[in-house]
Amino acid sequence: MARYAAMVIEANERHNLTGCSTLSEAVQTLVLGSLEPLTRLDVPRGTRYADIGSGSGVPGVPLALARPEASGVLVEAQAKRAEFIVRVIEDLRIPDLTVECGRVEDLARTARLRESFDAVFSRAFGPVYVVLEMALPLLKIGGRLYIYSRRGGEELVDALADQASSLGGRIVPGGPGVVVEKLGATPNSRPRRYPAIKREAERLGCEWKNET
DSSP: OHHHHHHHHHHHHHHOOOSOOSHHHHIIIIIGGGGGGGGTOOOOTTOEEEEETOTTTTTHHHHHHHOTTSEEEEEESOHHHHHHHHHHHHHHTOTTEEEEESOHHHHTTSTTTTTOEEEEEESSSSBHHHHHHHHGGGEEEEEEEEEOOSSBGGGSOHHHHHHHHHTTEEEEOOSSBEEEEEOSOOOTTOSOOHHHHHHHHHHTTOOOBOOO
């Protein structure tokens, strides 16, 4: 994990991967901060998870290092960042971890990825309202979405709970972090394009962001 943090710091000047400027800060914030969901979620052998908006590989790479018995797919739209994650996976020889370079709203509509994951993680992808619509189509029924946040699910406004429900999910009270359980199928019309969801969130006064 320290080697991964060092790779991020080394590549940061070229690719603007993180706000961390020192190795110790990267270890504390990027690596240890990414392991937070393991205090709330069971990740048994065979779990298949997605990390949406992975950026420098956070939280997907630290989670893979902590739970090598699970398999992960890291989704990142920017090609340079996706290439960096691929290099990390190869250099650190991380098993069962792959990268998808593309937009989540496109990949979530493909048969090979839609409703195929036991867990989805989102650390800094965007407003919670948007994350719900992007992530829940990827989850199997019975799967769980984890949104990194200092606050818990019981603090979400009603519009966010309604958004989760319309997508087949239920917000689980407690914290840290927001956990959403997938109870039913997500409508085929979802997800919409990111700007459309964001505009709707703004109209509803529902721009509650994940905070890490």
